[in-house]
Amino acid sequence: MINLRHLYYFWTVAKTGSVAAAAERLHLAPQTVSTQVKLLEDSLGTPLLQPAGRRLKLTPAGSRAAAYADEIFALAEALKTSLRNSGEFAQPLRVGISDAVPKNVAYRLLAPVTELAEPVRLVCQEGKLDRLLAELALHRLDVVVADRMLPSTVRVKGYNHRLGESQLAFFAAAPLARSCRRFPACLDGAPMLLPGEDSASRLRLQEWFEAQGVRPRIVGEFDDAALMKAFGEAGRGIFPAPAVLAAEVQAQYKVKEIGRAKGVNEAYYAITAERRISHPALRLVTEAARDRLFSRSGRPD
Template sequence: MSALNYKHLYYFWMVAKSGGISRAGERLHLTPQTVSGQITYFEDVLGYKLFDRVGHRLDLSESGRVVFDYADRIFSIGEELQEIIDQPTAGRPPSFRVGVSDAVPKSIAYRLLEPAVRMKNPPFIQCQEGKLSTLLAELAILNQDIVIADSPIPQNLGIRGFSHLLGESPMSFFASKKLAGKLKGEFPSCMDGAPMLLPGKDAAVRAHLLRWFEKQAVRPRSVGEFDDGALLKAFGKVGVGIFAAPLVIATEVCQQYGVVEIGRTGDVVEQFFAISVERRLTHPAVKAIISAARRELFAGLG
């Protein structure tokens, strides 16, 4: 294939998004036969099937899912461009595109980004949450202004960028009132053998927690691990296990989830970074975020 035919790619994308050839035909103002023929031709050109035909249903094949992922990004960006073209430029605030690693607690992400909203001329915030590797790939091709993460850029990714430390917070440990009432002894020994909810393997603080447990000769009983911090706290709320969260949001965690703090340690800290492609930060929103984080949010905690 010498060149990608974007018309055929668009037809494929519409079929996959619409859930079938007939519905895609309605949106494209084409007959189902025409759409079906175009998809078949596209598959012939590519040399592999994009759909698995199960009865009257079309399911994306393994190859189809890969193609759809790229097509979705291509045409979603095209739709965004069309919206920008259709809008009058006068008076429209500049965009601020920020990626937030899913390992960063959402309440901290909000508190980090909130200074941008308080600016005299606040930008239009476009926030994307996801895996750090995916967000850094978007940053590398300038689809993000910054990425908020709980670790600096991993060296094995080979992405050029700069990690600006926003601040760090000691860790607190929380449990439902019922579970806390069953714990015996002083902190941290009271966690020995107790049920524990751990952050997922992508969370930088996880390894620090496990090393700290070992150093303290405390062996909590892991009953689950979660990539989503909010889901982890929801399980903690109903007493499934003890969980850790940054001290900087301890009051908020207790109020929102109805749990109690059973102890804290400064030997384990969670760090937060703003990752950019520039060493010297110039974006007004990024400068506001970093200034407020260091001056207000994490002041006195490090």
């Protein structure tokens, strides 16, 4: 293996044109530089420099060696520059987020990653669960966050790690909230905004409506929970959201909680390709979900 120190001394001589000039730049004795270059020539089995008057010039082999040295030390400098920005080399956590998971929940689950002493770069993708699971199977994702366990119909090897669950609550802008005094009876005939059919809670909500003897007027269905909330904020209908986020939803969208669907709970899972979670950032996500997000508020009765 080539000694990089010997190569660097040779490269400096090639750049400056003489041993004396190279020695001055390197803050070394000329004899030290000359000896190191000779050791490199011996290891390569060919002369790299030859006298040209008072200066030295490259032999044909020396020209090739100098060209390689240019690339080697340019890469070394690029590495040093890049490492100054630790974020560039932070360990990535590649997360797939099912579009049925509310963005507020996804944020609260993943935010603790930014608290790690060792920097982690979050790489987030949002999409349909089946597509994200395919990416997980190809090891393009470290984890998929979903509102359901890995479906048995999907031919992907994976493991479910339960993050927690929350009861669902109903929210409405002030005018609608004032008209809903007797919950859940007030939902009968009321304009309702519901998550799309891909949401695991959609069927359970419809069954709950039937059990309560109410038939809301469904005016909108949304795969994007944030868009559903925006319509709710504008007073277009009542909408469900995890009770664990009640305070946040009310503050952000200027709406009021009008009641909770007892017995209708939305659970969240981290689906991984490995049985045991080894990524330190992902371990923090599961711990924070249990200890912070789902510790008290919004738990099912």
